[in-house]
Amino acid sequence: MHIAVIGTGYVGLVTGACFAEFGVEVTCVDVDEKKIEGLKNNIMPIYEPGLDSIVEKNYKAGRLHFTTDIKSAVEQALVIFLAVGTPPQEDGSPDMSY
Numbered sequence: 001m002h003i004a005v006i007g008t009g010y011v012g013l014v015t016g017a018c019f020a021e022f023g024v025e026v027t028c029v030d031v032d033e034k035k036i037e038g039l040k041n042n043i044m045p046i047y048e049p050g051l052d053s054i055v056e057k058n059y060k061a062g063r064l065h066f067t068t069d070i071k072s073a074v075e076q077a078l079v080i081f082l083a084v085g086t087p088p089q090e091d092g093s094p095d096m097s098y
């Protein structure tokens, strides 16, 4: 099974890495090119204990992929997780624009 995770932040990166650790093929997508390039070189944009070793292991095993190309990621995905930011606006409602 192949899944796509859109947004590779706190939620998306941890979700994607853990699904890959279960043996699922995962493509993590982000609009931030620097973040995606860093992840390909095992540079974590966030700190979660043990995350770097899970990412490195599954990236090297070819189960975990990183890209800015959303089209290629969703075309082959059976399940798509949306994990982009939804920050609160002044009136308290979530900003869904991302």
Ligand SMILES: NC(=O)c1ccc[n+]([C@@H]2O[C@H](COP(=O)([O-])OP(=O)(O)OC[C@H]3O[C@@H](n4cnc5c(N)ncnc54)[C@H](O)[C@@H]3O)[C@@H](O)[C@H]2O)c1
Residues within 6 Å of the ligand: 006, 007, 008, 009, 010, 011, 012, 029, 030, 031, 032, 035, 083, 084, 085, 086, 087, 098
């Ligand atoms: N972090 C938490 O503990 C937590 C807990 C509960 C719920 N949530 C919810 O989960 C969602 C994600 O939160 P987060 O903390 O992971 O956010 P985050 O800011 O850490 O990550 C969001 C990522 O999405 C990327 N992004 C933005 N627009 C994009 C687009 N159009 N396409 C691809 N990538 C895009 C950003 O570059 C960023 O890397 C939010 O709705 C948040 O409210 C987060």
